[in-house]
Amino acid sequence: MIDSLDFAKVMADETRQRIMALLCCRWLCVGDIVGEMQGISQPTVSHHLAVLRDAGLVHTRRDGKQVFYSLNQDEVAVCCGRILRNFAPQVPVAAISVSE
Amino acid sequence: MIDSLDFAKVMADETRQRIMALLCCRWLCVGDIVGEMQGISQPTVSHHLAVLRDAGLVHTRRDGKQVFYSLNQDEVAVCCGRILRNFAPQVPVAAISVSE
DNA sequence: GCCACATATTGACCGACATCGATATGTAAG
DNA sequence: CTTACATATCGATGTCGGTCAATATGTGGC
Numbered sequence: 001m002i003d004s005l006d007f008a009k010v011m012a013d014e015t016r017q018r019i020m021a022l023l024c025c026r027w028l029c030v031g032d033i034v035g036e037m038q039g040i041s042q043p044t045v046s047h048h049l050a051v052l053r054d055a056g057l058v059h060t061r062r063d064g065k066q067v068f069y070s071l072n073q074d075e076v077a078v079c080c081g082r083i084l085r086n087f088a089p090q091v092p093v094a095a096i097s098v099s100e
Numbered sequence: 101m102i103d104s105l106d107f108a109k110v111m112a113d114e115t116r117q118r119i120m121a122l123l124c125c126r127w128l129c130v131g132d133i134v135g136e137m138q139g140i141s142q143p144t145v146s147h148h149l150a151v152l153r154d155a156g157l158v159h160t161r162r163d164g165k166q167v168f169y170s171l172n173q174d175e176v177a178v179c180c181g182r183i184l185r186n187f188a189p190q191v192p193v194a195a196i197s198v199s200e
Numbered sequence: 201g202c203c204a205c206a207t208a209t210t211g212a213c214c215g216a217c218a219t220c221g222a223t224a225t226g227t228a229a230g
Numbered sequence: 231c232t233t234a235c236a237t238a239t240c241g242a243t244g245t246c247g248g249t250c251a252a253t254a255t256g257t258g259g260c
Contacts, residue, residue: 020187073189077188081196084176086124
């Protein structure tokens with residue numbers, strides 16, 4: 001349960017957002033993530049996964065030697081709801097464009 | 101029109117979020133903002149207002165010697181919508197808690 | 201014009217964090 | 231239990247950005 005500030009800090013990194021995009025709607029193990037992130041070392045990916053894990057923004061599952069991650073979309077939605085409540089209280093929910 | 105990454109970077113600072121909260125639903129001039137932000141100097145406040153202005157997250161109005169700012173809630177909502185679209189596409193909009 | 205006030209910009213400093221190589225930990229196979 | 235592989239942690243380095251004092255710019259009054 002992170003607040004708006006911590007959520008923003010976690011999101012405020014390009015590498016992390018790339019990893020989040022990779023993990024959206026699917027499970028990937030660390031090795032596969034490293035494979036998709038050209039130019040980023042394994043320790044760096046592992047570091048970012050730890051940040052995301054500590055923030056509760058990813059799900060984790062171990063399978064043998066591999067550890068799989070996937071994005072916790074519900075938590076993302078909760079954090080966005082918190083930002084909207086704090087900083088856009090007068091905008092009707094229906095007006096928030098989610099499609100396209 | 102900033103993307104998810106720049107939006108997160110702008111939001112990822114406590115001082116900026118405090119200023120944004122002050123400017124939510126009302127106009128304040130720089131002097132009044134400085135007055136509310138104890139421990140933060142006028143140049144620092146001005147710097148953060150410039151960041152918010154460049155990001156399009158505040159409205160600006162000059163009145164004589166004073167410059168007034170207020171939060172651009174619509175832009176906040178647009179940016180949150182973008183995050184939801186990118187990182188929570190499978191969460192129904194109705195499930196996003198905005199109240200309370 | 202000059203002065204007083206409000207805000208913005210500049211330049212320097214410092215802390216936070218992203219990144220890496222090296223190494224440690226964990227796990228399964230043989 | 232040793233080896234090989236997958237992931238995590240450590241320590242060092244470099245960069246980015248928040249902060250301030252000092253100064254510049256802008257605005258209205260006289």
